Amino acid sequence: MQLQVQNSLAADIDTIFEFYDMAIAHQKKVFNKHWQGFSREMVQTEIDENRQYKILVDGVVACVFAVTFNDQLIWGERDHDAIYIHRIVTHPEFRGYSFVKEIIKWAKDYGAKNDIKFIRMDTWADNEKLLEYYTGCGFDYVGVVSMEKTDGLPKHYEGISLSLFEIVL
Template sequence: MEIQVINSQSSDINTIFDFYDLAVAHQKKVFNKHWQGFSRELVETEIAENRQYKILVNGKVACVFAVTFSDKLIWGDRDQDAVYIHRIVTHPDFRGFSFVKEIIKWAKEYATQNGIKYIRMDTWADNEKLLSYYTSCGFEYVGVVTMEESEGLPKHYEGISLSLFEIVV
């Protein structure tokens, strides 16, 4: 089995949004919160800036995720020297492949090559299943933040509490 982490292309945008729809359907089944949509412009910008990725398994898109290098509204004063991972979505046919571990492996290599000190991510503070999963993948839980300002972030960030995770590279 060949696994590749590569940049998404403009031609992948419909696939990315199909994956987001699958994620929302899954979130509605397993949790009391779900994503509330993303702007096409956001994803187009991420693709243009090489910040939207896909994981291929034997050439087939199995997972998508995005990164950013600044997350001030979420991380506040700690927002520095990090690659922030967002919107990991695994296609249902590939659940159980431990793609978060693949993303961590990719992020560690990326961080090392680019002199970045942290790999960070967030999730809903009350999602116990994801909290346990992320720590089992090697992330350290570093606290909770309640969103007071969310302008510029997707709608589901309004007024929520997030658990924060990081790996020191």
């Protein structure tokens, strides 16, 4: 099995949105909250800025994720020297491949090359299953933040609390 992490290309945008649709359908089945869609413009900007990624397994897109380097509204004063991982979606046929651990390996390598000190993530504060999963992958749980300002963030951030996770590099 050959596994590769690559930047997503403009030609991948429809695939990315298919993955988001699959994720929302799954979230609706297993949890009481779900993503409420994303703007194509936002995703296109991420692609243009090389912040949208895909994981290929033997040449097939198996997982997508996005990164950012600023997350002020979520991380406040701690928002520095970090890579923030967002919107990890694994195709149902590839569940169980531990892509979060692969993303962590990739992010550690990226961090070493780019003087980054933290890998960070967030999820809904009441999602116990993901909380356990992320800490099991090596993230430290660093607390909960209640979202006050959400301007510029996707709609599902409005009025929620988030669990925060980080790995210190």
